[in-house]
Ligand SMILES: Nc1ncnc2c1ncn2[C@@H]1O[C@H](COP(=O)(O)OP(=O)(O)O)[C@@H](O)[C@H]1O
């Protein structure tokens with residue numbers, strides 16, 4: 001048996017034991033009213049899968065999260081590149097950006113509902129703002145960390161700012177940009193789901209809020225499983241994008257390490 | 260040819276150059292009274308103890324640093340801002356880890372706005388020239404130290420500057436590899452009719468490569484002596500150690516350098 005299979009087997013074992021304890025405890029140690037039970041959650045998920053509502057609600061949340069993720073990510077990366085390359089701009093704007101960033105974004109949600117209503121626009125903008133700051137801050141420090149010697153070597157070879165951006169700055173900051181994106185995945189989901197809980201009639205956040213209001217623990221847990229599934233898919237997507245955009249990293253990872 | 264009578268036709272001149280870093284009490288003087296001229300097509304080795312300001316001199320002629328006193332001239336004009344007539348190769352190769360060997364060599368051609376076909380052809384030529392055949396698609400992390408040097412050299416030649424500035428480029432390589440690269444560097448510089456300013460703290464390397472050797476004192480660096488290397492321009496570097504002139508000139512350089520090494524802080 002190879003290494004990957006052993007690891008997978010161990011994971012399954014841990015999850016299996018956990019689920020077994022949960023199933024056993026439910027109704028004996030704790031009331032299923034509060035903690036439901038894995039078998040009930042599975043049944044619920046199965047029925048949602050059959051009538052398609054699981055995928056519809058996942059898709060709605062995913063669309064909001066992805067739209068917010070893309071808008072916030074692109075704007076954050078662009079802002080990070082611009083401020084990273086322009087000391088004057090950075091000096092001027094940094095305190096302002098930091099002040100905004102220190103606000104807990106969730107506190108802004110009611111304001112956003114007031115401005116943009118309870119539609120998907122509000123949920124996308126809310127998510128985008130959360131992602132923007134995470135990606136911006138990472139991109140900015142990535143750009144500031146670019147080797148200045150390397151930049152000089154290229155400037156001596158007549159490189160203009162646009163050449164530097166394409167050949168040196170963006171590729172060397174891209175690992176940081178991806179660090180920001182990876183960090184953003186849970187927050188993008190938080191953004192989409194929190195705003196769905198507050199104001200929505202569809203999506204996983206809506207399912208959570210709805211079943212909680214019905215005191216249906218199985219429904220809440222089933223919706224949470226949907227959230228985990230979504231987050232798993234998001235991370236896999238990011239990893240794929242990383243592979244495609246940074247082929248040199250894979251080469252480096254596979255290299256045998258010496259001192 | 261001495262510094263004074265070549266001054267009129269010199270490609271590079273350093274006139275009364277001094278350089279100090281930092282301000283006020285914490286300022287340190289790195290270079291003092293540097294007068295040197297380098298003729299077109301010459302290979303000049305700058306030799307001195309560590310910290311004596313050799314790299315600073317290269318940075319001044321490249322326009323990356325301004326001298327505190329004196330003027331550096333390139334092709335008759337005072338250097339102001341970046342000097343694009345020179346190409347720089349430092350101890351670290353400064354390759355782009357996200358580009359393959361071919362991609363790295365191609366970078367200056369892209370900056371120059373060459374067509375795709377022209378670039379592909381030129382990159383293939385250069386890869387051949389520096390002996391990197393078969394490694395075009397490898398990433399820098401996959402190749403040896405010597406090959407990284409070759410890649411950096413090929414990129415420098417792709418940029419095709421009139422003058423090559425090299426700052427201890429081979430110091431991290433083993434002796435055999437270094438010898439090979441020295442041979443190729445001298446041959447290429449001659450064949451392509453480049454001017455080369457080569458910084459080293461290795462006395463034998465200075466003799467092997469240089470038409471002239473400039474010996475510096477410990478910091479603050481002054482020029483102690485400029486020596487014409489009595490070896491032919493088409494010297495056979497592989498057989499240099501059989502030539503009686505070689506140990507003689509090395510001994511002479513050592514007698515100049517040794518007292519400075521004692522003065523230089525470890
Ligand atoms: N950019 C800089 N800022 C401040 N000090 C510097 C800078 N560059 C070099 N120095 C100082 O100048 C001295 C000479 O440096 P350098 O020219 O690199 O010497 P060498 O190349 O001969 O070893 C060093 O002691 C270093 O501390």
Ligand SMILES: [Mg+2]
Pocket residue numbers: 313314315426
């Ligand atoms: Mg140096």
